[in-house]
Amino acid sequence: MGPSNFVFDVSESTFDVDVVNRSYETPILVDFWAPWCGPCRSLGPVLEKLATESDGGFFLAKVNVDENPNLSVRFGVQGIPAVKAFRNGQVINGFVGAIPEPRVREFLQKVAPNETDHTLAEANSLLATRHWADAEEKLRVIIEAQPRNAAAALGMVRALVAQGKGREALEIIEVFPSGPEIVAAEQLRALAEILAEVAEDSDHRTEHDLHLAQYWQSARLLAGGRYAAGMDGLMEGLRRDKKFRGGEPRKVMLGVFALLGDDDPLTREYRSELASVLF
Template sequence: MQTKTHVIDVDETTFQREVIDRSHVAPVVVDFWAPWCGPCRTLGPILEKLAREANGAFRLAKVNVDENQGLAMRFDVQGIPAVKAFRDGKVAAEFVGAQPEPMVRKFIKRLTPTAADQIGEQATALLANHRWAEAESAYRRALQVNPGQAASGLGLAKALLAQGKGQEAETLLASMTGAAEAATAEKLRPLAGLLAEPG
């Protein structure tokens, strides 16, 4: 069994290392299946295709429940195919039964962060550590990847305010229209207005 591939077979002896431990690095989607299961033969190829397309954004681990009944019991598999996604050592999402490819794609998409999400997380950490200029740069990169990402826009405004760049922050805050972000943006606008006034 190769650990570098995006689709692997796991059993009771390798589950901890290949699924639980690995899920701290990237999401691991576990397909609980059996060779006699017709819906499993429909869903399996869809999951494998998406794992190859994702190219490492997540790993697909396949568990034959006939050979690994202990794992099926441990994770309360009531019917197959059962798909459980692990993140940070725990089940983060799951579904039972064969699903059409568009539904499986949505399931996978919710698990795997986009490039903009990853940059945004990095920027948020920089902001929390009072590294304003670096946070500003990272938020700008996140917004280049995904211009509509309101959380990154709000983070950029905060980084700008921390550096005394009130005019640019005020313009940015005025454009915030997302529900949760708009409320925070409105609270920050008076500060941006004060900083934007000529000294």
């Protein structure tokens, strides 16, 4: 379904039918905006993307305040962009300003919770505790229903990389949905690439290249979840040749940090060690 199925314009004459009455069946977000408003142009596409992504979990009604000033007065809109959530005929929550997408998602989970949000929250909890296979199972359910769900796609990339499934992770990265999550997904690309390489190529390529053999062995350790041992091997290789394969081991290390998270003790330890080698 296209965005028009879930996003529509409303006016003073259609508001009660299209928003108030309809909100008894499905949560409605109302975006008060104007063509001259810069922050509106930032927030609007985010809201439209999430409405489409929700696949009917909520609808987005757009109100041009220049053309519908009485609606602004009726609902106390004093600054734009302003978003108000309607359910059962009433305003239940709202916010003002072009807040970032993660905060919009948090807002939606409060005003328009759905089964997808619940499943995604469960998957993220499993990712946080490194139950990668269980997280993958839940994320597949979401992606099957919502292929453009960027948050689920990022979680899937993490789950796949953590299990050594580099090729499948790369396939998702290559067609990653638009959204801020793409930055985090790209941080995992180098790690996914080396995992795919060692899984698909035979060992004969390393027979006469000890450095490459060590690099691949480090990747195999990472694929098996032995992060400290794998990063020890990468660090040893970097000490020998910082420019090996165009500095690829450094990018792989950064991918491991992204996978484990900034607060992980291994990330803190090896990030400091990496900096000491590179600089």
